[in-house]
Amino acid sequence: MVIDIHNVSWNRNHKLILQNMNWTVKEGEHWCLLGLNGSGKTTLLNMINGYIWPTEGSMSVLGKTFGEYDLRELRKSIGWVSTSLQQKLYGSETALKIVLSGKFATIGLYDQTDTKDLGRAEALMKLLGCTALMERTYDTLSQGERQRVLIARALMASPKLLILDEPCTGLDVFAREQLLQMIGTVAAEENAPTIIYVTHHVEEILPCFTKTLLIKEGQVFAANHTSDVLTSALMSDFFEVPVELLRRDGRNWLSVKGALWN
Template structure:
C-alpha cells in the first residue's frame, strides 16, 4: 500500500482545511488529484509529504503511520515531489546537472560529494527527460518547461516509491505543455516505476494512463474511482454546480459548459 487515509481531517489557524478524507493507493497505481483552486489540494500534498500532520483520522504513507513512526527524513527520500514552488529555492549558480544531483540527498544545493554512480544516473535521467543538452546551463536561465523536466529528473534520483507532480504544466504554452505531458506519459509506462499522483485543475491534462481520479471539492472528497466513471456529464455537473458536457478526445476528457437551451427563447 502506497498510502492510506481514513477519516483524515486537517485544521489550520482554527479553520478546517480538509475534512474526512478517505483515500488509498496501491503500488503501481497512477492517480489524478483533481480540484479547482482552493479545493485543498496543496494542504493534502503537505500532509502526504509530512509537512503537516492530520488533526484527526489515521494516515499511512509508504507503510509509515503518522503519529507513530518517525516520518520526515524517511519519507523525503522515498517521495519524489515536483512543484513550481521548488523553483525559487535553488541557488542562482546551480546548473541543471547539480539540481538533478541534489535529488540524491533530498537537499537544496549540494553539500555532499556525489558518487560516480550518482553522476552517471543524473546524466541518464537528464537524457531520459530530454534535457541533457542544457545540463551545464544555469537552472534559473532555463525556460519553464525545461525547469520542470529537470525537476522531474531530480525527483527520480532517489528511486522514489511515490512521485507527486503538482500542476507541472503551470505557465507552459501549448507546445511545451504537450511535450511535457508526453514525457510524463512515457514515465508512467515504465515498468517498476513509482506510483504517480498527478495534481491538476485541467481536465485535458488527464492522460489515459491515469486511470483513477480523486475529485476534491472544498476540502472534501467529492468522489473517487475510475477516471472514465467520474468524468461524465452528470457527475461533473454536480461537481462544478453548472451544466457540463464531457467530450473524450484521444483518451482525454475535454470539458465545455452546456448551453442553456431555454435561454434562447
C-alpha cells in the first residue's frame, strides 16, 4: 500500500479535525482528493507527510508504519507541490536551479550536482514544457509557469508518491488547462509515481484520476471509483445543494440547480 489509514482521528484544542478516517491507496493508482475549504484536506496531507501524528488510529505511507520509521527519510520519497512551498523559494534563483534543488529537498541549491542530475532536470523541464524557462529567475515566472517548475522539482528525486495540493489555484482558465494537460502527461509516464491530486473543483478531475476520495468535516464521505463517486445524486448529498454533473471529454462539469440560500 502507498497509503494505509485505519480509524485515524486528529484532535487539536479538544476539537476533532479528522474523525475515524479509513483510506487505502495502492501503488499505481491516481486519486483525486476533493473537499471544500475547511474539510480537513490540508490536515490529512500534513499527516501523510509525517508533519503531524494521528491522535488515534494507525497509518503507514509507502509501507512505513508511523512510530516505527524515521519520517524525515520517508519525506524524501514524497513529492509535494503546495502554495506554501512557493512562498519559501528564492525569487532570484533560476528555474533550472530550483528544479535541481528537488534532488536534495532543499530551499536553494547548495549541494554539488553532476551531468546526470542536469540531464534529468532538463528532461523533466522538457516534459512539463519548461525548456524556455531554464535560465529565467523564479520571480519573473507567471503562476502557471511556477507550478510547472515546482512539479518538475518534485519529480527530480524520483518520488514514489506525488501530492499536488490545489496546483491550479490562481490560474486563469487557459493556464489551468495547460497545467492539467501536463499533469495528465506526467500520470501517463511509464514509471509515474502514484499521484494524489487535491482540489475543490470537480472540473479539474482528469480521466487519469480513476479513484476519488470525498472528505467532508474531517470524515470520509465517499472513496471509490471516480465514475461511481461523481454522480449528480451523490454530489448533491455531498454539497447539500442540488447539483448536476455533465460529462464531456472524459471530465465532469458541475452546475448548481437550486438556491444556495433561502
